Amino acid sequence: MATQHSRSVARLMMAPAVVLLLGWMLVPLTMTLYFSFKKYLPLRGGDLGWVGFDNYIRFVTSSSFWPSVQATLVIVGGVLAITVVLGVLLALLLDQPMWGQGVVRILVIAPFFVMPTVSALVWKNMFMDPVNGLFAHLWRFFGAEPISWLSEASMPSIVMIVSWQWLPFATLILLTAIQSLDSEQLEAAEMDGAPPLKRFFFIILPHLSRAITIVILIQTIFLLSVFAEIFVTTGGAFGTRTLTYLIYQRVLESQNVGLGSAGGVYAIILANIVAIFLMRIVGKNLDA
Amino acid sequence: MGRIVLEKVSKSFGDVEVIPPLDLEINDGEFVVFVGPSGCGKSTLLRLIAGLEDVSGGRILIDGQDATAVPPAKRGLAMVFQSYALYPHMTVRKNIAFPLRMAGLDKAEQDRRVEQAAEVLNLTDYLDRRPGQLSGGQRQRVAIGRAIVREPAAFLFDEPLSNLDAALRVGMRLEISELHNRLETTMIYVTHDQVEAMTMADKIVVLQAGVIEQVGSPLELYRAPRNKFVAGFIGSPRMNFIEGPEAEKHGAHTIGVRPEHIAASPSEGLWKGTVGVSEHLGSDTFFHVHVDGFAEPMTVRAGGEVGLRHGDTIHLTPEEDKIHRFDAAGLRIA
Numbered sequence: 001m002a003t004q005h006s007r008s009v010a011r012l013m014m015a016p017a018v019v020l021l022l023g024w025m026l027v028p029l030t031m032t033l034y035f036s037f038k039k040y041l042p043l044r045g046g047d048l049g050w051v052g053f054d055n056y057i058r059f060v061t062s063s064s065f066w067p068s069v070q071a072t073l074v075i076v077g078g079v080l081a082i083t084v085v086l087g088v089l090l091a092l093l094l095d096q097p098m099w100g101q102g103v104v105r106i107l108v109i110a111p112f113f114v115m116p117t118v119s120a121l122v123w124k125n126m127f128m129d130p131v132n133g134l135f136a137h138l139w140r141f142f143g144a145e146p147i148s149w150l151s152e153a154s155m156p157s158i159v160m161i162v163s164w165q166w167l168p169f170a171t172l173i174l175l176t177a178i179q180s181l182d183s184e185q186l187e188a189a190e191m192d193g194a195p196p197l198k199r200f201f202f203i204i205l206p207h208l209s210r211a212i213t214i215v216i217l218i219q220t221i222f223l224l225s226v227f228a229e230i231f232v233t234t235g236g237a238f239g240t241r242t243l244t245y246l247i248y249q250r251v252l253e254s255q256n257v258g259l260g261s262a263g264g265v266y267a268i269i270l271a272n273i274v275a276i277f278l279m280r281i282v283g284k285n286l287d288a
Numbered sequence: 289m290g291r292i293v294l295e296k297v298s299k300s301f302g303d304v305e306v307i308p309p310l311d312l313e314i315n316d317g318e319f320v321v322f323v324g325p326s327g328c329g330k331s332t333l334l335r336l337i338a339g340l341e342d343v344s345g346g347r348i349l350i351d352g353q354d355a356t357a358v359p360p361a362k363r364g365l366a367m368v369f370q371s372y373a374l375y376p377h378m379t380v381r382k383n384i385a386f387p388l389r390m391a392g393l394d395k396a397e398q399d400r401r402v403e404q405a406a407e408v409l410n411l412t413d414y415l416d417r418r419p420g421q422l423s424g425g426q427r428q429r430v431a432i433g434r435a436i437v438r439e440p441a442a443f444l445f446d447e448p449l450s451n452l453d454a455a456l457r458v459g460m461r462l463e464i465s466e467l468h469n470r471l472e473t474t475m476i477y478v479t480h481d482q483v484e485a486m487t488m489a490d491k492i493v494v495l496q497a498g499v500i501e502q503v504g505s506p507l508e509l510y511r512a513p514r515n516k517f518v519a520g521f522i523g524s525p526r527m528n529f530i531e532g533p534e535a536e537k538h539g540a541h542t543i544g545v546r547p548e549h550i551a552a553s554p555s556e557g558l559w560k561g562t563v564g565v566s567e568h569l570g571s572d573t574f575f576h577v578h579v580d581g582f583a584e585p586m587t588v589r590a591g592g593e594v595g596l597r598h599g600d601t602i603h604l605t606p607e608e609d610k611i612h613r614f615d616a617a618g619l620r621i622a
Contacts, residue, residue: 187340188373192387192434193361202386206377 036261043255055262064246069270071155072242076223076274078159079166080216086163087170087215088208092200094171095178105175112168116228123161124150124233154238161229166222170215177211178204213285220278224271243267290351290442290474291316292337297346299332299498306332307498309346314442314476314491319468322478323485323521324495330478331446333495337476338367338444350441361390366435367444370451372427374419374434380406381415384433391438405433408467425456432467442474449484461487482522486510494518516618519544525574527612528586540613540621547574547589549610554596557603561586563596577602 036055039048059065094105111119127134128149136146149157181204189199225244234240236249247267251260292314299307307329314320322330335341337348339360348356355363366387374383381402382389388398406412409429419427428448435443445464449457465488468475479485485492486506494501494509494517502514506522513519519527527544535543551557552575561579575588575596588604596602613621 182371182373184369184371184373185375187360188367188369188434189375189386190340191338191360191365191367192438193390194386195361198390203375206375209377 032261032264034261035257036265038258040257041255042257051258055258056265059250059259059262059266064241065266067239068241068243068246071240072224072244072270073274074155075159075162075226075242076220078155079162079223080219082159082163083166083170083219084212084215086167087174088205088212090167090171091174091178092204094175108171109168111165112172114165116165116226117232119165120161120229120232123157123164128157150234151238154234154240158226158229158233158240161233162223162226165229166219169219173211173215174208177208181207209285213282216282217278220274221271224267224274243270290314290440291349292442292474292476293349294337295347295349297333297336297348298344299329299336299341300344305344305498307336310498310500312493312500312503314474316474317472319465319475319477319488319490320493321485321489321491322476322493322495323482324480324501325521326480328495329498330480330495332498334367334444334446334476334478338365339363340367364438364441365444366438366440366442367446368428368431368435368448370447372419372431372448372451374427374430376419379416379418380411380422380430380433383419383430384411384415384437387434387438401437402433405436408436408470409433424452425460428452428460429463432464436467436471440473442476445475445477447478447480449479450481457484464488483524486522492522494521512620513612514620516542516544516614519612519614519620525587525589529584529614530582530586532581532583534582535613538611538613541616542614542618544612544614545586545606545610547587549607550586550588551605551607552577552588552590552596553603553605554600555603557605559604561602561604563598563600563602566596566598575602577604579604 037050037052039051039054040046041048090108094101094108098104114122125133130136130146130148133146133149135149139146147153185203185207186199189203194202226242227244227248230236230240230242230245231248236245241249243263244267247260247263250256250263294310294312296309296311297307298305298309310333322333324330332341336343339355339358343356346356347354350358350363350365375386378386384402384405385398388401393401402415403412406415409432411426411429411433414422414426414430419430422430431448448464449460452460461484464475464477468488477484477488489506491503492506492509493503496517502509502518509518509522513522516529520529523546525547527546528550529542529544531542535541559579559582561577561582564576564578564585566576567574573590575590576585577588578585586604588602590596615621
């Protein structure tokens with residue numbers, strides 16, 4: 001019943017939502033663009049007028065810019081690699097019939113419900129503390145010198161914490177994908193002479209490709225803006241300053257809204273570059 | 289080549305015995321159909337032969353070799369699944385070549401065999417499509433192609449036609465029969481459709497609750513069913529069973545008469561009744577007749593254009609020598 005009339009009514013009905021969403025996106029974007037061309041120092045004179053592209057040049061020529069882009073990409077890449085690989089393996093494991101399956105599945109999902117700030121603090125104080133942390137005790141039990149994780153291996157530590165949070169998400173989506181695999185396909189492959197490892201690479205993995213794509217795309221969106229985990233652990237020190245964190249420091253610690261806004265625009269550009277690459281690499285899995 | 293012998297093979301899932309110990313011999317080149325109602329264990333039996341399920345007891349011999357503990361891939365059997373189980377991300381060519389690729393054949397040999405199979409099955413034009421772009425019948429043929437290229441000792445079919453529409457089913461039935469005539473390889477075919485069993489089989493195995501009720505050629509089963517179950521299962525429409533005084537006249541607990549062995553007449557006959565529903569198929573007419581004194585309505589086949597209608601009186605006469613007699617336990621009285 002897609003008549004002219006019903007279509008225009010449909011448009012009218014959708015209008016409020018569309019307007020709201022557009023406003024939600026456009027207002028902050030416009031304000032960011034607006035401030036990025038201004039010298040705006042809230043505690044040191046406020047609005048000091050237009051400065052053209054000064055903020056953009058200053059942000060990108062700062063010595064911390066490229067390291068921060070690199071840190072962002074390392075975190076995104078590292079977490080994606082860990083969550084996808086472990087997620088596939090965990091999903092395969094959880095798909096096996098076993099005693100207490102329901103409880104185990106809920107336990108696996110649990111980390112996703114813990115707030116990033118909380119989980120980072122728990123990791124920092126209970127696991128990674130060089131004196132009282134569980135890891136320190138473990139290391140000492142084997143006679144090794146405890147590692148002060150967050151300063152000596154800061155990047156791996158952050159990647160580990162963030163991976164721990166996102167692994168449940170990946171596992172959950174991949175598990176549902178595995179469950180939708182027709183068992184007759186696996187049996188057919190078995191009859192066709194494919195041993196378990198080949199069944200995994202030729203049948204299961206291709207079947208999961210679409211789910212893996214979705215996991216990668218969704219996680220990337222959120223991982224590009226990882227903040228709380230860094231804020232409560234290293235505070236951006238020891239090479240863990242991501243682009244998001246750099247922007248935060250420019251705006252709040254240096255009280256330079258204009259410079260931070262320019263950084264925000266760079267973050268948008270970076271996110272788009274990553275998105276283009278991702279769509280090139282994995283986007284074709286979403287067709288058909 | 290493809291001689292399969294089951295010796296005291298049984299299967300239990302937990303405490304439930306799905307298949308009590310059974311013996312069965314399948315000769316080389318035979319087209320054997322396992323038929324029975326749903327849940328009778330026919331698919332399980334096929335999966336036991338394929339090796340997809342482990343037997344709980346007994347031995348499976350393939351060409352005289354004990355294959356009970358041999359993994360499915362090494363048994364030299366190929367299976368066509370009900371859902372076809374094609375690999376959706378691979379083209380038809382890759383699907384058909386998959387078993388060859390797994391066996392490590394070189395590329396040229398793979399291509400040669402795939403082309404050959406495609407030609408036999410009329411799939412040459414579709415080799416570069418994906419299963420999702422094919423119709424049901426074409427998918428079915430790809431699944432068969434994937435089985436053929438392995439040149440197996442025997443083919444196993446698990447209700448391969450049940451996802452096709454009626455017209456296509458008849459066509460594929462013929463194609464599979466022709467394939468069997470051409471390849472002369474052992475085929476084991478599972479179905480719940482007795483028409484498929486009757487039309488295709490050299491040998492029918494009728495199963496009920498995991499027990500083999502009767503083994504024989506289609507006509508043996510039709511002419512001399514060993515018990516009431518087989519009698520009722522083989523033949524369409526099903527046999528009429530009559531109990532009580534009428535059966536006692538023949539010295540049996542139950543007598544059975546097939547609809548096609550009853551003469552219908554408007555004026556005279558042995559049994560008198562009224563026509564209930566009549567189904568006109570053109571070539572035949574099936575009357576459901578309520579005979580006075582019989583508990584259940586009888587089905588009768590009459591010629592194509594008999595002018596009897598709902599509510600008319602009808603007289604029925606069974607052919608004396610085509611009456612099947614069964615005792616109280618349901619077994620045939622010879």
